[in-house]
Amino acid sequence: MVLPALAFFTFFGAVPLVGVVILSMTDWPGFGALRGAGLSNWSSILQSSVMWHSLMLTFLVMGLTIVIQTPLALLLGVFTAGHQRYRAFLAVLYFLPLLLSAAAISAAYKALLDPNFGLAAGLGVPWLKQNWLGDPTLALGVVLFALAWQYIPFHTLIYQGGVRQIPRSLYEAASIDGAGTVRQFINITLPQLKYTIITSVTLMVVGSLTAFDLIYVLTGGGPGDSTRILALDMYKRGFQANQMGPASVVATILVVLGLCLALLLQRLGGKDASASQQEGL
Amino acid sequence: MTTITSRGRGRGRHHVNLPAGIAGWVWLAVIVLPLYWILITSFKPQASYFTSNPLIPPTQPTFDNYRLVIENDFDRYFVNSVIVTVCAVIPAVLLSFMAAFAIVRGNSRFLRFSSRFLLLGLAIPLQATIIPLYLIIIRLHLYDTLLALILPSIAFSIPLSVLVLANFLRDVPNELFESMRLDGTSEWGTVWRLAFPLTRPAIATVLIYQGLVVWNGFLLPLVLTQSPNLRLLPLAIWSFQGQYSVNIPAVLAAVCLTTLPILVLYVIGRRQLVSGLSAGFGK
Incomplete structure (x- = not known):
């Protein structure tokens, strides 16, 4: 009974995964026949300054995403895990961005930030009236903000679930000992959430490797190459410049990077995490 | 004296956490303001869109x-x-x-x-x-x-x-x-x-x-x-x-x-x- 699922996953998941390595050693413009190219794509990509720029940018986006989103999502998760009425009400609204597609979010932010037609023009606040998506630094800031706006709700949800599984008795014991809210947060909540934090950070890492939709619609990787992270580098080389070989090299780098980072984070979580992962299936 | 302190502590346990409450409402604004703007603007006629205050709902909503x-x-x-x-x-x-x-x-x-x-x-x-x-x-x-x-x-x-x-x-x-x-x-x-x-x-x-x-x-x-x-x-x-x-x-x-x-x-x-x-x- 496992066979149909296995067949589907093999054919459209595992085979392409091997295919990406094979294609990285061929020349293929996206139509017609494939021709072997040996390692020439690899040497040209590894010497491509654009690819290295994209790689560094990917790490930058990844790092800043973790630094911005983790504390906010963690605090919001603790906040929404509380059983007060108003918090339950706020949580309903906090999760709204989860419903929108990345394309819809980007389209809306693009409209909102348009210097001539957007919010700034209407409000007449000079500070807001900047060329948000035309300036390399500002554009990267907008991308990070939009990513945070889209994904913090999801991570909040993960942390909310994590917090609710912490035994109440730990807090009761601590408050008998006279520990205040802050002490309880540092001494109980944070250590108890260790695996939740690892899960959430892992998802952020893999997510920033593949954050394609939002950035593609918002900036298209621009201005210049200032928001061209690896996933966009792959897409542009493959489907805009019709060089599937070099694009597959970038894709292979993405896959290897994703696997290594995910494994590293699991290792960080120690034996317990990997054991429970395997228990999962 | 003792009653006052114990009551203070009791309140702490019931989580009246003012800073968290305020931060919670601020975050709500971050999430909801863009959504609110998207919603009201989608009902504005293109002509009046430029002249109206972007944060005020349209006076004559349109489905155009x-x-x-x-x-x-x-x-x-x-x-x-x-x-x-x-x-x-x-x-x-x-x-x-x-x-x-x-x-x-x-x-x-x-x-x-x-x-x-x-x-x-x-x-x-x-x-x-x-x-x-x-x-x-x-x-x-x-x-x-x-x-x-x-x-x-x-x-x-x-x-x-x-x-x-x-x-x-x-x-x-x-x-x-x-x-x-x-x-x-x-x-x-x-x-x-x-x-x-x-x-x-x-x-x-x-x-x-x-x-x-x-x-x-x-x-x-x-x-x-x-x-x-x-x-x-x-x-x-x-x-x-x-x-x-x-x-x-x-x-x-x-x-x-x-x-x-x-x-x-x-x-x-x-x-x-x-x-x-x-x-x-x-x-």
Whole structure:
């Protein structure tokens, strides 16, 4: 009974995964026949300054995403895990961005930030009236903000679930000992959430490797190459410049990077995490 | 004196946490203000949009923007999105359920290998396989069809669905399966008459989560289809914005219209949706 699922996953998941390595050693413009190219794509990509720029940018986006989103999502998760009425009400609204597609979010932010037609023009606040998506630094800031706006709700949800599984008795014991809210947060909540934090950070890492939709619609990787992270580098080389070989090299780098980072984070979580992962299936 | 301190402490325990409360309302503004602006602007006539205060609702709301969006074939894109989502998610969940059942109930070396193998799909960014997938779809002569979107979507949904369903099935007491077997029910009968009804909450969760993923997907339609009449909604928003970039109320009407079905779902089944989104991750 496992066979149909296995067949589907093999054919459209595992085979392409091997295919990406094979294609990285061929020349293929996206139509017609494939021709072997040996390692020439690899040497040209590894010497491509654009690819290295994209790689560094990917790490930058990844790092800043973790630094911005983790504390906010963690605090919001603790906040929404509380059983007060108003918090339950706020949580309903906090999760709204989860419903929108990345394309819809980007389209809306693009409209909102348009210097001539957007919010700034209407409000007449000079500070807001900047060329948000035309300036390399500002554009990267907008991308990070939009990513945070889209994904913090999801991570909040993960942390909310994590917090609710912490035994109440730990807090009761601590408050008998006279520990205040802050002490309880540092001494109980944070250590108890260790695996939740690892899960959430892992998802952020893999997510920033593949954050394609939002950035593609918002900036298209621009201005210049200032928001061209690896996933966009792959897409542009493959489907805009019709060089599937070099694009597959970038894709292979993405896959290897994703696997290594995910494994590293699991290792960080120690034996317990990997054991429970395997228990999962 | 003692009563005062003990009352103070008691209040602390009941979590009247003022800074957290204030921060909570600030974050609400960050989330809701853009949404509010999207919603009210989508009802503004294009002419008065430039002269009105952007944060004040329109005095004379209009549906013209929505009419323009629908006239631009969004009804067709809606149907496309429904077809792809339904045809991808239902088979994906059925196949995942069967696989999860086999993995939980069986104990052969092949099954253990299968579950490891499927777990691999969770660790790998599947979007990075888009180029070989494109080649496969072309060679199957499926390029520029809805089936080209459905088949990979099924495959991409399987790893997480199997994980969530297997976790749930593992909690079904063995005695139930035993008594079915003693009653002479076949394995196949046990799957559909016992396991399936018992797993219904987890199945709803997975259906909703994967439905949202497929409904909002962008990369597969972008790469694997070409004809305007095969667009799904996210792709349609993107090309609509390319065409009407100056008509901001219309772009925002398109955003609202494509989110509406999911919003309805959120209102009806919020609990299922939220638990769906945290399933498998909120450990």
